[in-house]
Amino acid sequence: MKRRSAALEILNLKELSVHRGLWENQWLLSSVISHLYTPLTGAIRIPTVSFSPENVNATALAEFGEYIRTVFPTVFKTSFIRHEVIGEYSHLLTVRGSDPSLQPYMLMAHSDVVPAPDEGWEVPPFSGLERDGFIHGRGTLDNKNSLMAILQALELLLNRNYIPRRSFFIALGHDEEVSGQNGAQKISALLQARDIKLAFIVDEGNFILDGFIPHLKKPFAMIAVSEKGSINLRLEVNMTPGHSSAPPKETSIGILAAAVSRLEQTPMPNMFGSGPLKMTLQELAHEFSFPANIILSNLWLFGPLVSRLMERNYITNALVRTTTALTMFNAGVKVNVIPPVAQAIINIRIHPAQTVQEVLDLVKNIVADNRVQFHVLTAFDPLPVSPSDHQALGYQLLRQTIQSIFPEVSTVVPGICIGNTDSRHYTNLTTSIYRFNPLYLHPQSFRSIHGINEKISVPAYETQVKFIFEFIQNADADQEPAPHQHEL
Ligand SMILES: CCCCCCCC/C=C\CCCCCCCC(=O)N[C@@H](Cc1ccccc1)C(=O)O
Numbered sequence: 001m002k003r004r005s006a007a008l009e010i011l012n013l014k015e016l017s018v019h020r021g022l023w024e025n026q027w028l029l030s031s032v033i034s035h036l037y038t039p040l041t042g043a044i045r046i047p048t049v050s051f052s053p054e055n056v057n058a059t060a061l062a063e064f065g066e067y068i069r070t071v072f073p074t075v076f077k078t079s080f081i082r083h084e085v086i087g088e089y090s091h092l093l094t095v096r097g098s099d100p101s102l103q104p105y106m107l108m109a110h111s112d113v114v115p116a117p118d119e120g121w122e123v124p125p126f127s128g129l130e131r132d133g134f135i136h137g138r139g140t141l142d143n144k145n146s147l148m149a150i151l152q153a154l155e156l157l158l159n160r161n162y163i164p165r166r167s168f169f170i171a172l173g174h175d176e177e178v179s180g181q182n183g184a185q186k187i188s189a190l191l192q193a194r195d196i197k198l199a200f201i202v203d204e205g206n207f208i209l210d211g212f213i214p215h216l217k218k219p220f221a222m223i224a225v226s227e228k229g230s231i232n233l234r235l236e237v238n239m240t241p242g243h244s245s246a247p248p249k250e251t252s253i254g255i256l257a258a259a260v261s262r263l264e265q266t267p268m269p270n271m272f273g274s275g276p277l278k279m280t281l282q283e284l285a286h287e288f289s290f291p292a293n294i295i296l297s298n299l300w301l302f303g304p305l306v307s308r309l310m311e312r313n314y315i316t317n318a319l320v321r322t323t324t325a326l327t328m329f330n331a332g333v334k335v336n337v338i339p340p341v342a343q344a345i346i347n348i349r350i351h352p353a354q355t356v357q358e359v360l361d362l363v364k365n366i367v368a369d370n371r372v373q374f375h376v377l378t379a380f381d382p383l384p385v386s387p388s389d390h391q392a393l394g395y396q397l398l399r400q401t402i403q404s405i406f407p408e409v410s411t412v413v414p415g416i417c418i419g420n421t422d423s424r425h426y427t428n429l430t431t432s433i434y435r436f437n438p439l440y441l442h443p444q445s446f447r448s449i450h451g452i453n454e455k456i457s458v459p460a461y462e463t464q465v466k467f468i469f470e471f472i473q474n475a476d477a478d479q480e481p482a483p484h485q486h487e488l
């Protein structure tokens with residue numbers, strides 16, 4: 001196999017479109033389906049829905065495993081790539097580089113998706129239809145786009161006889177949406193048993209954000225260097241059941257409803273000023289015009305004002321405090337029976353400056369009713385903050401590749417991910433975990449993640465492939481990349 005030239009292999013979008021065409025033809029030959037596919041549309045059609053750790057769609061996950069082997073044949077037959085199936089449906093690819101002195105890194109994505117009832121969708125969520133320049137369906141942003149883009153970029157590189165210098169892993173989880181315990185956790189344990197240490201990890205997470213901050217017209221890239229902690233808490237009230245014709249003064253439902261209402265009405269403390277947000281805003285300040293640039297550059301003075309402004313919007317509010325979402329409520333079995341038990345689930349996302357224990361204490365103080373019992377279902381603290389300085393290889397490679405693929409994006413800032421990712425299971429392998437999708441995200445598309453009408457534009461998906469294609473090659477450098485010239 002030919003050694004790749006020292007010069008960066010450039011993939012232009014026209015070439016990628018041609019490649020899509022090839023896939024379409026291949027599918028036409030090998031399938032009875034007359035609709036034209038891209039690898040991503042085919043992936044969306046497989047309903048790999050996770051409901052709970054015990055209830056995943058095993059048939060769809062198995063089909064998905066077959067599908068990626070079919071559409072990326074070179075990846076799965078290349079001699080220097082080892083493929084292992086972990087936890088039945090997750091995939092670990094080990095791509096052996098030619099220079100063992102370079103520390104390996106890891107790219108991550110997941111194949112499972114959250115459920116998507118048909119109601120409200122412009123296009124059925126598992127049809128994978130391409131319409132008006134968009135591929136529609138569950139998983140087009142979270143996170144089959146990344147999974148397919150990683151494999152598609154690698155397939156393209158291999159077909160050009162590329163051999164990486166730096167080894168890397170590709171970890172594709174199958175149960176990220178329900179905790180990652182059978183996928184990411186097992187892959188992490190396996191790599192730990194093999195004594196692997198990683199230079200860095202890149203997983204899903206933040207995006208190139210556009211339209212999230214009033215008065216900021218320009219998009220900026222936010223690489224998440226941490227993610228919030230989480231508690232899933234079950235609240236339960238048990239009371240004596242009885243006939244509804246003579247109800248007691250308080251029922252289990254009433255007591256629990258009042259408790260959860262107090263939680264909803266009492267926001268957790270605003271933690272503005274601690275955690276990575278300050279760094280995010282300071283690095284963003286120059287993007288704003290007067291007077292916002294001065295305000296953001298002087299948070300020692302204007303911090304209270306900025307923190308109040310951030311609280312007003314539900315997305316930026318999630319950056320300044322621990323959030324409390326009431327997500328499930330169950331009680332009652334019959335119209336005329338006073339129910340013995342009422343239960344509610346509270347999904348809490350912990351601000352980086354707080355811990356599970358501190359938040360549980362606050363919740364108990366807010367509820368302040370000893371008839372309400374607390375059961376912690378799952379809990380973990382906020383994740384450590386990964387480095388984002390000039391020596392931080394993973395961060396600088398992302399930044400370098402963002403500036404090459406998205407030249408119009410002049411600002412790249414470190415930030416926090418308000419959701420959780422499978423990457424949290426890998427803290428024993430590296431201190432450098434970056435959560436970033438090379439895609440534009442607008443507030444409307446943010447709402448489509450886990451919501452309705454999730455979709456990705458075909459050019460956006462092609463650009464994601466191009467980004468990874470270039471990122472893998474950039475990672476072959478044996479030193480951290482030079483700071484971008486805009487900084488000089
Ligand atoms: C000043 C800057 C303004 C910035 C605005 C921030 C905009 C936010 C942008 C993107 C955030 C998207 C987060 C996407 C990650 C979602 C991954 C996910 O869905 N994870 C699940 C995983 C999970 C975890 C634990 C149990 C079950 C599932 C989740 O977090 O729920």
Ligand SMILES: [Zn+2]
Nearest residue numbers: 142143176204
């Ligand atoms: Zn995801």
Ligand SMILES: [Zn+2]
Nearest residue numbers: 114142177450
């Ligand atoms: Zn998700």
